[in-house]
Amino acid sequence: QEQLVESGGGLVKPGGSLRLSCVASGFIISDYYMSWIRQAPGKGLEWLSYISPSGGFTNHADSVRERFTISRDSAKNSLFLEMRSLRAEDTALYYCARGRRDDYKPNDYWGQGTLVTVS
Amino acid sequence: SDVLTQPPSVSVSPGQTARISCSGDALTKQYGHWYQQRPGQAPILVIYKDNARPSGIPERFSGSSSGSVIMLTISGVQAEDEADYYCQSADTTGTFVLFGGGTRLTAL
Numbered sequence: 497q498e499q500l501v502e503s504g505g506g507l508v509k510p511g512g513s514l515r516l517s518c519v520a521s522g523f524i525i526s527d528y529y530m531s532w533i534r535q536a537p538g539k540g541l542e543w544l545s546y547i548s549p550s551g552g553f554t555n556h557a558d559s560v561r562e563r564f565t566i567s568r569d570s571a572k573n574s575l576f577l578e579m580r581s582l583r584a585e586d587t588a589l590y591y592c593a594r595g596r597r598d599d600y601k602p603n604d605y606w607g608q609g610t611l612v613t614v615s
Numbered sequence: 616s617d618v619l620t621q622p623p624s625v626s627v628s629p630g631q632t633a634r635i636s637c638s639g640d641a642l643t644k645q646y647g648h649w650y651q652q653r654p655g656q657a658p659i660l661v662i663y664k665d666n667a668r669p670s671g672i673p674e675r676f677s678g679s680s681s682g683s684v685i686m687l688t689i690s691g692v693q694a695e696d697e698a699d700y701y702c703q704s705a706d707t708t709g710t711f712v713l714f715g716g717g718t719r720l721t722a723l
Binding site for chain 2: 531540601607
């Protein structure tokens with residue numbers, strides 16, 4: 497049974513940093529594209545970043561490119577999002593999601609999210 | 616610019632057919648996908664590659680595509696279908712992910 501569980505969210509002051517984690521079970525994350533997607537309170541979905549199965553290619557949305565970094569640890573079957581210089585507008589529920597083996601979309605499995613509050 | 620546009624809301628009576636549109640230039644080159652998000656829950660993929668239905672998704676969910684518009688159709692809407700629906704695609708270069716703004720479906 498494929499499952500994704502995010503952690504690492506919390507309350508952080510503006511300008512601070514946070515590292516989100518996403519542990520996968522039931523599949524091997526290095527076989528798939530993996531993404532981070534967030535949702536601000538009462539707002540829609542916003543794609544942030546994805547990493548290729550090989551780990552050799554990453555891409556980030558322009559809104560976070562200079563501040564967020566996606567990475568993964570195959571040994572731990574885990575995905576990460578390093579966030580720095582956090583702003584109030586980064587307050588959101590952060591989801592990790594699985595893509596395809598050959599494409600970063602669509603996303604067929606999602607975690608339940610971890611909440612980041614910047615205040 | 617690469618933007619996906621959805622109507623903010625759609626309302627239908629239970630048992631009727633709901634149609635939710637998503638438009639954008641990128642859709643002439645890229646596939647579109649649809650997600651359902653019930654309150655307090657993570658999104659669920661309900662349609663991929665314009666009109667394919669993942670296993671476990673009821674047959675009343677279908678998708679279509681014409682030019683720069685994709686459509687999600689829910690036939691015989693049930694109360695449990697009340698949710699926010701998001702379309703997803705990529706920009707015309709296939710590099711960045713795009714989400715529509717979301718459509719709230721209400722079964723009156």
